Amino acid sequence: MNESASLFVNRLGLKLRQPQVILGLLLLVVLAGLVVVPFLQLVHDTAVWQEADRRMSRLAEPGDWTLFHYLRVFAGPLSVNIFYRPLIHSLATSLTIALTAMLLGGLMAWLVVRTDMPFKKTIAVFAVIPYVLPSYTLALAWLDFFKNERIGGAVGICSYLFGVSPPDWLAYGFVPIVITLSLHYYPFTYLLVSGALVSLDSNLEESGEVLGASRFRILRRITFPLMLPALISAFILTFSRAVGTFGTPYFLGAPVRYFTLSTTIYSSIVNRTPAVAYIGALVLILISMVIIYLNQKVIGEKSFVTIAGKGLLRRVTLLGRWRWPAFSLMAALIGIAVFVPLLLLLWQTLMLYPNDYSLGNLTLHYWIGKSQATLAEGESGILRNAQILGSAWNSICLSVIVALVTGMMGILIGYAVVRGRKTRLAAVLEQGSFLPYLIPSIAFGAIYLALFSKSIGPLPPLYGTFLLLVLVCVAKNLPFSARSGISSMMQVAGELEEAGMMAGATWLQRFRRIILPLTLAGSLSGFILAFISTMRELSLIILLITPETRTLTTMTFRYVEQGYSQFADAIILLIVLLVVGGEFLARRIGGKRETI
Amino acid sequence: MAMIEIEGITKRFGGVTAVDNLSLAVDAGEFLTLLGPSGCGKTTVLRMIAGLEVPDAGEIRIAGKTVFSAQRGLFVSPGKRGIGLVFQSYALWPHMSVRQNVAFGLEIRKVDPEEMKREVAEALAYMHLEGMEDRYPQQMSGGQQQRVALARMLVARPGVFLMDEPLSNLDAKLRIEMRAEIKRLHREAHATTVYVTHDQTEALTLSSRVAVMERGRLMQVAPPREIYRRPASLFVADFIGSPTINLIPGKIVRKSEGVFFDGEALSLPAPALAAHIGAEVTAAIRPEEIQIETGENEDAVSGEAYAVLPAGSETIVQIRREGRIFNVRVIGETSFDVGENLCMRFLPEAVSYFHRNGGDRIDTGRE
Ligand SMILES: Nc1ncnc2c1ncn2[C@@H]1O[C@H](COP(=O)(O)OP(=O)(O)OP(=O)(O)O)[C@@H](O)[C@H]1O
Ligand SMILES: [Mg+2]
Numbered sequence: 001m002n003e004s005a006s007l008f009v010n011r012l013g014l015k016l017r018q019p020q021v022i023l024g025l026l027l028l029v030v031l032a033g034l035v036v037v038p039f040l041q042l043v044h045d046t047a048v049w050q051e052a053d054r055r056m057s058r059l060a061e062p063g064d065w066t067l068f069h070y071l072r073v074f075a076g077p078l079s080v081n082i083f084y085r086p087l088i089h090s091l092a093t094s095l096t097i098a099l100t101a102m103l104l105g106g107l108m109a110w111l112v113v114r115t116d117m118p119f120k121k122t123i124a125v126f127a128v129i130p131y132v133l134p135s136y137t138l139a140l141a142w143l144d145f146f147k148n149e150r151i152g153g154a155v156g157i158c159s160y161l162f163g164v165s166p167p168d169w170l171a172y173g174f175v176p177i178v179i180t181l182s183l184h185y186y187p188f189t190y191l192l193v194s195g196a197l198v199s200l201d202s203n204l205e206e207s208g209e210v211l212g213a214s215r216f217r218i219l220r221r222i223t224f225p226l227m228l229p230a231l232i233s234a235f236i237l238t239f240s241r242a243v244g245t246f247g248t249p250y251f252l253g254a255p256v257r258y259f260t261l262s263t264t265i266y267s268s269i270v271n272r273t274p275a276v277a278y279i280g281a282l283v284l285i286l287i288s289m290v291i292i293y294l295n296q297k298v299i300g301e302k303s304f305v306t307i308a309g310k311g312l313l314r315r316v317t318l319l320g321r322w323r324w325p326a327f328s329l330m331a332a333l334i335g336i337a338v339f340v341p342l343l344l345l346l347w348q349t350l351m352l353y354p355n356d357y358s359l360g361n362l363t364l365h366y367w368i369g370k371s372q373a374t375l376a377e378g379e380s381g382i383l384r385n386a387q388i389l390g391s392a393w394n395s396i397c398l399s400v401i402v403a404l405v406t407g408m409m410g411i412l413i414g415y416a417v418v419r420g421r422k423t424r425l426a427a428v429l430e431q432g433s434f435l436p437y438l439i440p441s442i443a444f445g446a447i448y449l450a451l452f453s454k455s456i457g458p459l460p461p462l463y464g465t466f467l468l469l470v471l472v473c474v475a476k477n478l479p480f481s482a483r484s485g486i487s488s489m490m491q492v493a494g495e496l497e498e499a500g501m502m503a504g505a506t507w508l509q510r511f512r513r514i515i516l517p518l519t520l521a522g523s524l525s526g527f528i529l530a531f532i533s534t535m536r537e538l539s540l541i542i543l544l545i546t547p548e549t550r551t552l553t554t555m556t557f558r559y560v561e562q563g564y565s566q567f568a569d570a571i572i573l574l575i576v577l578l579v580v581g582g583e584f585l586a587r588r589i590g591g592k593r594e595t596i
Numbered sequence: 597m598a599m600i601e602i603e604g605i606t607k608r609f610g611g612v613t614a615v616d617n618l619s620l621a622v623d624a625g626e627f628l629t630l631l632g633p634s635g636c637g638k639t640t641v642l643r644m645i646a647g648l649e650v651p652d653a654g655e656i657r658i659a660g661k662t663v664f665s666a667q668r669g670l671f672v673s674p675g676k677r678g679i680g681l682v683f684q685s686y687a688l689w690p691h692m693s694v695r696q697n698v699a700f701g702l703e704i705r706k707v708d709p710e711e712m713k714r715e716v717a718e719a720l721a722y723m724h725l726e727g728m729e730d731r732y733p734q735q736m737s738g739g740q741q742q743r744v745a746l747a748r749m750l751v752a753r754p755g756v757f758l759m760d761e762p763l764s765n766l767d768a769k770l771r772i773e774m775r776a777e778i779k780r781l782h783r784e785a786h787a788t789t790v791y792v793t794h795d796q797t798e799a800l801t802l803s804s805r806v807a808v809m810e811r812g813r814l815m816q817v818a819p820p821r822e823i824y825r826r827p828a829s830l831f832v833a834d835f836i837g838s839p840t841i842n843l844i845p846g847k848i849v850r851k852s853e854g855v856f857f858d859g860e861a862l863s864l865p866a867p868a869l870a871a872h873i874g875a876e877v878t879a880a881i882r883p884e885e886i887q888i889e890t891g892e893n894e895d896a897v898s899g900e901a902y903a904v905l906p907a908g909s910e911t912i913v914q915i916r917r918e919g920r921i922f923n924v925r926v927i928g929e930t931s932f933d934v935g936e937n938l939c940m941r942f943l944p945e946a947v948s949y950f951h952r953n954g955g956d957r958i959d960t961g962r963e
Contacts, residue, residue: 007653010669014650017671422610495687498648503701503752504675513700517691 019507020419024429027409027416031432034475039285039439041451046070046278053275069275082264082276087283089253090243090261093177098239100182102231105189108330112190113197114223115317117326123334124194130337131187132579134536134553136247137572138180141341143251144348144565146171151255152563154354157344173258181248183337185241189234196230236295240288244440246539247553251560262442262539269449269543277543278450281443289438342576345569354565366566382570391550392574394466395535398551399582402473403531409474410481410526411519414489415511417482419497433482436475441539448472449543464546472544473534481526488522489515528586535579552578598657599624599756599788600645605654605664607640607812614640615651616812627782627789628817629799632809633835638792639684641809642758645790646681647674659755675704679756680749680787684764686741688733694720694744695729701752719751723777739770746781757782757789763798775802796836800824808832824882826948830955833880833948839912839923842881845952848872857949861918862897865944868960876952883925885946888913888932889939896939901932915940 015021046069053060057068073083111117112124130138147156148165150172159165169175249260259267261280268277319326352363363369369381382388413433420426436444448471452462462468492515500510538553545554552575559568600622607615615637622628630638643649645656647663650671656664658679663672674681688697698719702712720726723743733741742762749757762778763771779802782789793799799806800820807817808831816828827833833841846859848869857866857879864879889896899917906929913924915938922940932938949958 006669007666010666011650011652013669014671493685493687495683495685496689498674499681499683499687499689499748500700501648501674502646502679502681503704503748505700505704509704514689518689 020416021423021425023412024416024420024425027413028425028429028432030409031429031435031478034471034478035432035435035439038447038451042278042281042447045450046275046282050275052272056273069279073276073279082268083280083283086259086261086264086280089174089249089258090284091287093174093181093249093260094239094242096174096178097181097185097242098235100178101186101238102189102235104182104333105186105191105234106193106227106231108186108333109190109193109197111326111330113194115319115323115326117319117323117330119327119331123327123330126334126338127190128187129334130184132532132576132583133184133338133342134247134538134572134575135181135184135245136251136538136556137345137576138183138337138341139176139248139251140556140560140565140569140572141344142176142180143171143560144344144569146176154565157357160355160357168256172252172256176252177249177258180252181242181245183333184248185238186337188237188241189231192230192234192237193227196227233295236291240291240440243287244284244442244444244539246442246542247557250557262440265442265446266542269446274449277446281440281446284440284443285438288440288443292438342573345572349566349570349573351566366570379564379567382567382574387550388552388555388567388571391552391555392578394549395551395553395575396578398466398469398473399531399534399578401470402477402534403527405470406474406477406481406530407485407523407527409478410483410485411489411516411523412485413478413482414485414487414519414523415515417486418489418492419494430482430486434479436477437479439476441476441537442543444472444476445540445543452544463544464549466549468544469541469549469551472540473530473537476540477530477533480529481523484523484526484529485519488519491522492518524586528583531582531586532579535582536575597624597660598622599626599659600790601655601657602641602645603655603657605641605644605651605656607637607644607649607651613812615644617654618812618814619654620807620814620817622788622790624788625786627791627802627804629791629793629803629806630809631793631796631799631806631835632815634794636809637812638794638809639760640812642681642760642790642792645756646679646758647672647677648681677756678754679758680752680754681758682745682749682760682762684761686733686745686765688741688744688748690733693730693732694725694736697733697744698748698751701748705752715751719747722750723747738766739774742766742774743777746777750781750785755787757785757787757791759789760792761794762791764793764795771798778802796838800836808835810835826957827880828957830878830880830950833950837882839883839925842883842886842922844879844881844920846877846879848875848877848949857947861920862942864942864947866947866949866960867944869949869958872949872958875958877949877958878952878955880948880950881942881946883912883923885943886922886924887941887943888915888924888926888930889941890932890936896941898937898939901934901936901938904930904932904934906930913938 047065047067049060049062049064049066049068051062053062053068059068073079108123108127112120112127117123143156145156146158146166147154148159148168148171149155150168155165156171244262246262246266249258250263250266253259253263261284265277265280265284268274268280349366350362350364351357352361352365365372365381367381368383370384371380379385413429417426417430439447448468449463452468455461462471496518497510497514500514505513536553538557541551542554542557545551552571556568556571556575559565559571598621600620602618602620604617604619605615606613606617618641630641632638640649644651644664645658651664651666653666654664655662655666658677661672662670663677664670689700692700695716698716699712702715707715720729723746725740725743725747728736728740733744736744745762759778763774766774775798791802800823803820805817806820806823808815808823810831816823816832818826818828823832824836827836830843834843844859844862846857846862848866849856849858850873853865855866855870855873857864857869857877859879862879869875897917899915899922901913902916902921903914905912905914910928911926911930913926913930913932915922915924924940949960950956951958
């Protein structure tokens with residue numbers, strides 16, 4: 001070997017020995033395994049004959065390439081039912097939801113940050129709660145209120161109170177889906193826009209005022225354009241979430257056969273036509289990618305508003321006689337989004353016999369009651385029910401493990417990205433960790449089903465294992481934990497680790513004793529977010545759950561299907577308690593850490 | 597014996613060559629300072645010695661042991677080089693108390709707890725930090741943090757101290773105090789020290805040798821006095837000294853009276869430069885080597901006081917002559933008025949000459 005070549009090899013060898021390089025490569029492999037491989041498997045499965053296809057076509061040769069599924073979905077006699085109508089429903093609901101949520105959240109943000117509305121602080125505290133609740137909480141509460149005779153079982157309170165049965169369009173389908181999900185998603189806009197408003201220098205507005213522009217004109221010509229990036233971001237974020245959500249469209253849509261892409265994916269899996277589900281998932285992924293690409297294109301770097309403002313002058317718009325009406329509106333909004341549904345759910349769980357709203361009918365049976373043959377087929381109250389407690393345990397384990405694993409991976413990604421700054425590896429890793437964000441939840445479940453329902457080489461199929469749930473939840477939460485890992489790693493000067501190197505500490509020792517303690521507090525939000533979102537996750541795991549790996553959310557789903565709304569509602573409340581408790585606990589622990 | 601030997605190391609960051617084929621040997625027990633303008637590569641050299649940066653080419657030996665060789669693909673990790681490093685930012689771990697900061701290295705080396713306790717206490721006492729063991733770095737002043745950083749380095753008893761501008765974050769008074777502290781440390785520990793600074797007073801007062809760098813290369817390595825008195829190049833002459841040295845462009849000519857430097861606003865006899873007749877040169881004269889005389893004088897050079905800048909123990913007088921400003925340092929106070937006519941006297945043997953082209957020193961045989 002000639003001299004310069006050996007020099008080059010030596011140099012490469014030394015480069016590859018750096019911890020951030022080793023770690024970065026490892027993480028890339030993990031990312032590929034968690035996202036890219038399952039995705040490719042899904043694409044593959046849509047284009048080959050499946051075992052189940054033998055029922056549908058005599059040509060089916062499992063494993064051979066075919067366009068059969070694509071033709072069936074896009075250009076077959078069933079296309080309208082299994083694809084086009086659900087697609088239109090998905091787009092229609094998601095667009096309306098995104099628009100409504102954007103308006104509600106934007107209005108609330110402006111009122112809280114920029115006006116003299118009374119009790120602004122209180123509103124600000126409660127504003128984000130709807131997002132912490134499982135997305136289908138409102139859907140279940142809606143059913144408790146508006147359910148009519150259509151789906152059998154007891155009717156909702158509405159019939160009892162007003163003596164009229166709500167029409168189908170009000171009880172099920174488009175209207176309730178849009179209302180409940182808008183109320184669930186508006187906090188996105190609220191957070192993004194209030195962040196932008198806080199950092200917006202009102203000098204810009206004042207200079208408009210000096211020029212003699214009217215209040216309204218300033219709002220329209222200066223404030224609104226400056227808020228546009230945040231609004232568009234919020235719109236897109238909301239849209240891509242809404243299009244991939246499963247619970248609400250299923251609970252509120254299925255009774256009237258109002259199917260969206262996400263619920264079609266589910267029923268295609270249940271009906272053993274996985275390829276149809278996979279194509280649906282591909283379309284969802286495509287929609288989500290296009291829209292996120294457009295977002296980047298239209299507003300580029302500005303899409304993520306940073307809260308930069310410190311001592312900025314913030315001028316308050318005086319609402320005058322609109323102060324109290326504005327407050328009432330916001331209070332009502334929060335009431336309808338949070339308190340009314342939770343109370344409805346609670347009330348429902350306390351009713352011994354459905355549809356009997358008298359005080360004498362109140363009971364704790366569905367919480368703590370012993371099994372009684374005459375009630376709910378002998379199931380005992382949820383706090384005594386081994387199945388539910390088992391699934392609660394599953395949920396807690398899953399959420400804690402996912403929070404820890406994904407949070408840890410976030411810190412590791414942060415390490416590899418920040419320490420490898422300016423290298424291609426770091427850039428690829430940073431962008432790669434964003435990939436799961438492009439894949440809507442239900443589609444994510446679908447690609448995991450595609451890959452892990454079969455054995456891969458020596459690995460047995462992971463379908464039906466707890467591990468698979470951990471994997472999918474970790475992957476889905478990675479974008480957020482990676483981002484919080486990167487930003488907290490930025491706060492840790494490289495010299496702090498180098499001082500550890502000088503002391504002779506190995507990489508592991510440095511990581512455990514220096515990097516980890518210093519990034520943990522900063523990454524806490526990533527941990528909490530992963531915990532919360534896993535605890536209430538339904539769309540992501542609904543396709544992957546088996547009786548042994550049931551979680552609270554899938555138990556709710558089962559009880560709703562069976563018509564036991566008391567149990568379903570009680571479990572939702574349990575989830576809410578666990579989420580709030582988990583967050584509280586994490587903040588306590590985190591708070592202690594920060595005071596060091 | 598050379599404690600640190602650096603041979604032909606180069607370091608590139610993307611397109612920037614931060615250190616360019618640099619060779620340097622530091623003797624055991626020596627205090628060597630790397631001095632140079634911002635961005636010249638001082639920190640990079642230090643970090644390569646420490647092992648925090650991997651050179652692209654060259655070889656480094658510490659205490660006779662090769663710790664890096666590009667040829668052989670050899671790289672010894674920082675912790676195994678037997679060196680201690682003080683960072684400019686101190687890099688104290690904010691989540692550890694002073695005691696934990698200092699003990700960390702010993703814990704890593706699994707030192708017996710009793711001994712560790714003793715060593716930590718000793719290092720802290722040595723740096724006058726008794727009673728602060730349980731404080732956290734954020735609760736201490738800059739000077740105290742600096743002491744902790746030094747204690748943390750000392751406790752491992754390294755054979756080599758590396759320090760990167762350790763005093764640059766301190767105010768002027770503390771800086772002088774810590775300067776003395778570092779000098780004491782070096783004397784008592786007898787450790788080979790490589791010290792980075794861009795403060796030349798620091799370099800000149802602390803070091804046994806100074807290495808002046810520019811754009812990734814060494815310009816001159818010599819004891820402080822020599823660096824100051826016999827700068828090897830125009831760059832070094834210009835960089836060292838405050839106020840800056842007086843530089844006068846000119847030419848060596850032969851006149852009837854002998855060989856002369858014939859420069860702008862100034863002509864000086866230069867008998868030692870007979871071999872350089874016709875050369876384009878720059879004459880350099882330190883401000884304290886010009887004497888001021890009042891009134892007219894035959895062979896002195898007259899000018900007009902342009903500014904008088906008293907600074908306590910000395911006064912800088914700027915004298916304008918034919919559009920040029922000369923800096924002159926006078927001990928004590930002066931009673932010159934601005935605009936007053938003054939005469940400057942130059943001692944021919946105190947003047948250095950450099951080739952205008954390339955900036956090399958012209959040997960005048962002066963010691
Ligand atoms: N990690 C890095 N990536 C890219 N360029 C770098 C890096 N570190 C140093 N450089 C570049 O190398 C050159 C030398 O930097 P170095 O930090 O060694 O200078 P310095 O002499 O210590 O300067 P200062 O007195 O300002 O500390 C500079 O041009 C700097 O921009
Ligand atoms: Mg430096």
